[in-house]
Amino acid sequence: MYQEIFSKYTPTKDNLIYILHDIQDNDPQHYISEEAVQAISEYLNIPSNHIYGVITFYSMYSTKPRGKNIIRLCESPHCYIKGSENILRKLKNALNVGIGETTKDKLFTLELCACLGVCGNAPVMMINDDVYGDLTEEKIDEILARLREVK
Amino acid sequence: MKTLADLKKIREKAQEEMKLRGSNVRVKVVVGMGTSGIAMGAREVMKTFLEEISQRNLTDVLVTQTGEKGLSSMEPVVDVVEEGKDKVTYGNMTPEKVKKVVVEHIVNGRIVSEFVVTTGN
């Protein structure tokens, strides 16, 4: 099942980070399952505890299933000064989830992250690979509505 | 690309493509593109300038546009602006007249007085 992804990389340890990203991005639930870890361990010939060590070190990997859209709200000082707390409260209310949780319809997961480097347009969030800046509570409603429509 | 000479060729071609943003322009041709100008054929005048300059590979000549010049009876109107020289304004331009202006004035430096409306600012 993971062969297609593995075939893109030589089985060397330095490809681990790449492989983890690839597997996570291609999983509809955006996570790395136990099964995946086993398969990677066999392919790269590395013990699975090393793989878990790497997964748990880097904040972008998840061992728990997540939603289709991963919302990462920047919690760094700039965004805080510009009101990210209000945006966080809005997101929590609109999605009815806490930080690190996924909506019941599995459409959204809400996470906090460190500085995204778009500080001139704070407050900022990323949803998957898209960046949204100059956030207001109204914009959050628009963005979520648009994403809900996407099949 | 194997040599510095290859690089130079690519550079010169690419600079030509980027001329609108460039700063090594000797002559600027400004075509009046207000409503009356367009109605009297300014677009064709503009197009002819672009074609003539392209054919002759005049890399230091820029063609651009401006709005209403206020000389409606003389439209289409074209300014030829050169650093250190008086601006020359040609009026009642046509594609044929453009060809003459390009050869005589822009390439050979001889103002085509019979087309001139005014000089200087």
Added chain:
Amino acid sequence: MSLKRIDLLICCGSGCVSAGALKIKEKIQSVLKDKGLLNEINIIETGCMGPCDLGPVMIVYPEGIFYQKVTVNDVEELVEEHFIKGRPVKRLMAQDKQEQVVSTAKEIPFYQKQVKVALANCGYIDPESLDEYIAQGGYEALGTLLTEKKPADAIEIVSKSGLRGRGGGGFPTATKWKLAAGNKDSQKYIICNGDEGDPGAFMDRSLLEGDPHRVLEGMMIAAYAMGASKGFFYIRAEYPLAIKRIKGAIEQAREAGLLGKNIFGSKFEFDAEVRTGAGAFVCGEETALIHSIEGERGHPSAKPPYPSDKGLWGKPTCVNNVETFANLPTIFLKGPEWFASMGTKTSKGTKVFALTGDVKNTGLVEVPMGITLREMIFEVGGGIVGDRNFKAVQLGGPSGGCLTTEHLDVPVDYESLKEKGAMMGSGGVIVMNDSNCMVSIAKFFLEFSVEESCGKCSPCRIGLKQMLDIMERITSGKGKEEDIEELIRLGEAIKQLSLCGLGQTAPNPVLSTIKYFRNEYEAHIRDMSCSTSVCLDLMHFNIDKAKCIGCSLCAKKCPVTCISGSKEEKFTIHQLDCIKCGTCMEVCPVKAISKIPQMNDEVKACREKQRLQSEYEE
């Protein structure tokens, strides 16, 4: 030659994209198509033009007209008035200090003190076009170097230029290369550190997105100088556009014969690839970065051995910052003396800064080293937003310290800043006005460092957490008299004992704010007061009954229904239940509600009671 008569440059740096630049581009294309003008107008998506606050921005050539805060609704007018009738749209243009409309970027105060070296092409060329990079002189520096000079000459040139690492360390670049060049190992590596994680920094992102070939050419110059045949770009995964652009640039370079064997007909052989991070700030530290590329957890290692001796896979490796590479092509084209003619005695050249916070012009700027803080904040930055006063500026993000009004005439260079207890860092500059609480800001940076600590060494892992615990107590009204001295003691110890740069610099925000704003810390502890009302536990909202008209709007809007009263009795906030959201103050039609920079007496009494009770129970 094309028949295009307008070059429309739309800034598509991540900032403007997040503000809607791509939607504007789509609308422009659709309107031009309707009017049959698509073949006359060249639309180019460029990298960051700099003034993020004014975005989305665009420049229309050949006139060079600068448009700001453009929206989708402005597109029809722009096309009709400017592109068709030749009349630039004044209401979308910028203004100078005298509030006169200005047409070109050169006239805008934001750009006037700037000198673009690393950022020369950003916002001017299409970053996905190798040709446009070449048009601007790209790859000529590399070509001349490979065909006319030896690696030792390259090191000499960079040494003469005085270039120092732009990632924050400020280590002389030529020295780093020389150390690696001296190693006899035949396999060497060059790494571009694109793991820019400092909160408030986006210089490297903008360079990678806006001028990727420049960074690649710089890397190749470095590789030639030190003897590396393979290069890695390590870019944080939160920068997907930067990753895409660099990958694209590498492919284009390969196709053009600029990567591979016999580059420019010389014996130099080089190839590059991209590696990504996965969300770990500490991987910006060079040894942690190397471990990450190797497929390990990103734990820093003790130095020596230095990477130039034993780096990636045990081979001699140089890790250089994105901006360091971006300076190299111009140093070689214009000469090291030209570069060294800018800046100060020890800090040559220019530096890219991300200027953010309470200034009018936030964004990306490049200025000669030695510019004063005053010039940077009040001229380039346009001064403080609104009618507030300058209070402090934080340089260097979570590793840096803050400087205040007494330091405004300090020149911005490596040594001068260090002398004052601050540091250049990677270039993040946060300007703060007097509505900011310095204790709270220091706590935020400390929180960031605690979160990002890799956990390997105790001083950082345990010590920073202890400092954070103290800061949390102070900002929530539970500070103790001895806390300030304890913070200083812990901070100094952590700086001395930590294994890597993260731990060694993490206490700086706290230590420098104690140095210059000790009175704020004392007020938080002794008076349970936050003078700026930022620390929510040390302030409260109050309804002035004399002004209150009893309309009950505040009570209705309060999300926790903690306001009660009547038209006759007026309204009161029940302080013990108040969550300090500020909604009541926002909605009051007569401004009867204000912030009092002090813990409310009732809350104070309740807490004291709880404290005594818990002591009794022990």
